[in-house]
Amino acid sequence: MAQVKRIVLALCVSLSITTAANAKTIDDYANEAVERLSAYLQIDTINPPGNESRGVRYISSLLDAAGIAYETAESAPGRGNLWARIPGTAAAGEDKQPALILLHHIDVVPASRKYWSFEPLSGDVADGFVYGRGAIDTKGLGIAQLQAFLALAASGAELNRDVILLATADEEAGGFFGVGWLIENRPELFSDVGYVLNEGGSGRVFGDQIAVLVEVTQKVPLWLRLTATGRPGHGSAPQMQTSVTRLVRGLKRISETEFPVRVIEPVAIMFEGLAPYQLAIGQPAAPNIRDAVNDSDYLLEMKLRNPGGHALLRNTCSITTLQGSSKINVVPAEAHAELDCRLLPDQDPEAFLRELAAIINDPRITIDKIMGFTPAVSRTDTPLFQVLENVADEFFGATVIPTVAGGFTDSHFFRDLGITSYGYSPFAFAPREFSGVHGNDERLAVEQLRRGVKIYYTVLQQFTARR
Ligand SMILES: [Zn+2]
Numbered sequence: 001m002a003q004v005k006r007i008v009l010a011l012c013v014s015l016s017i018t019t020a021a022n023a024k025t026i027d028d029y030a031n032e033a034v035e036r037l038s039a040y041l042q043i044d045t046i047n048p049p050g051n052e053s054r055g056v057r058y059i060s061s062l063l064d065a066a067g068i069a070y071e072t073a074e075s076a077p078g079r080g081n082l083w084a085r086i087p088g089t090a091a092a093g094e095d096k097q098p099a100l101i102l103l104h105h106i107d108v109v110p111a112s113r114k115y116w117s118f119e120p121l122s123g124d125v126a127d128g129f130v131y132g133r134g135a136i137d138t139k140g141l142g143i144a145q146l147q148a149f150l151a152l153a154a155s156g157a158e159l160n161r162d163v164i165l166l167a168t169a170d171e172e173a174g175g176f177f178g179v180g181w182l183i184e185n186r187p188e189l190f191s192d193v194g195y196v197l198n199e200g201g202s203g204r205v206f207g208d209q210i211a212v213l214v215e216v217t218q219k220v221p222l223w224l225r226l227t228a229t230g231r232p233g234h235g236s237a238p239q240m241q242t243s244v245t246r247l248v249r250g251l252k253r254i255s256e257t258e259f260p261v262r263v264i265e266p267v268a269i270m271f272e273g274l275a276p277y278q279l280a281i282g283q284p285a286a287p288n289i290r291d292a293v294n295d296s297d298y299l300l301e302m303k304l305r306n307p308g309g310h311a312l313l314r315n316t317c318s319i320t321t322l323q324g325s326s327k328i329n330v331v332p333a334e335a336h337a338e339l340d341c342r343l344l345p346d347q348d349p350e351a352f353l354r355e356l357a358a359i360i361n362d363p364r365i366t367i368d369k370i371m372g373f374t375p376a377v378s379r380t381d382t383p384l385f386q387v388l389e390n391v392a393d394e395f396f397g398a399t400v401i402p403t404v405a406g407g408f409t410d411s412h413f414f415r416d417l418g419i420t421s422y423g424y425s426p427f428a429f430a431p432r433e434f435s436g437v438h439g440n441d442e443r444l445a446v447e448q449l450r451r452g453v454k455i456y457y458t459v460l461q462q463f464t465a466r467r
Helices: 002-019 026-041 052-066 139-155 179-185 243-255 265-280 296-305 307-313 349-360 383-396 411-416 431-436 446-464
Strands: 071-074 080-086 099-105 129-131 163-168 193-198 203-206 209-218 220-229 316-323 334-343 365-372 400-405 420-423 443-445
Touching (some): 026 129, 026 139, 052 080, 052 163, 099 139, 129 446, 139 446, 209 411, 220 243, 220 349, 243 365, 265 307, 349 365, 443 446
Parallel strands (some): 099 163, 193 420
Antiparallel strands (some): 080 163
């Protein structure tokens, strides 16, 4: 019954924006998204250095035109952030529901023109696509959120919660000038927030089926710097032990260590959920990954053909930078290495550091933390997840699969605060369409964008509707 009532309400809301005098329809908002994304892609917000304030000015102009109030803040010169809020109210006798943030990041990663078949910042619209760095990651998502947000505001519907549009700086470099800075310096912005929808998940096309992947947790980066010390000297008189030999030995131990396999619950659920889709198109699958990992051949095979999937099964460390002497005939007093370690999202980082120190087993090698986040997982038994399931079914006839990401997004900042955060974008990609993210020739299909606005609007309607 409650379900039926919600649907009727949702219908009324959508009618109200289509029947008011001169009102734009949701189709108008969807169509308008194309030229808006094109214009947004032409704004250079490549990080470094970011220059996100340019993007803030553009979004401000669109909010001004719609008569919607917003605030902006620069975390450093040029590093702009913007937020706007549609207020909701509590129904009689009920508490106001926790607010929802729609998050995207304004910055994009660099693009090397020589590997692209078009200008990375052209914003060209041709052959059914909008082309440019950021089309998928994440200006396309940002425009879909913006258009749905504007349509919701224009509908005049009474909302059960506030909806906040948030556009931030610096995600591609760790978010410390964006979400991280806002949480430190504008904590009041997040005081009533219960939910965040961010990048990190999307529909996936498997043959003639679509599954909607919603990211609920991610591996936690723990970036470390190792410093080995020893007596300096001349290269012509080798010593038994130097900073460099110590470091090399420590790194060898790390590189030969396979951290124990541990299948956490969200990873098991993800493998089980994906398996029927993978099998349907003849891809390898492991519906019961907990059993599969007992077979060492399976693990080895997976590491070879699918290192990203394999990395979800254990903590990992990649040795990435090395630094010894700056002169060939000088034995240095210090040698350094940096490790990009990624921990399973329930791993206690301190316990991992102790494990790593025991592996290195050398008191003259110190370990310093460059960056580390706290681990957290968002639950799936929430009303927002329920809405994402309804909408996936409505638009794609698809089920939702909760997933674990190997990389990180800004969602961890919110999960640290106990805010439920989902990686969710309203697009559905075939594997090959996805290759442009951080790669070459990034583009988003015009139809995806248009449909994405409608999907996002439906999510907002359902999640903000008064019962
Ligand atoms: Zn991104």
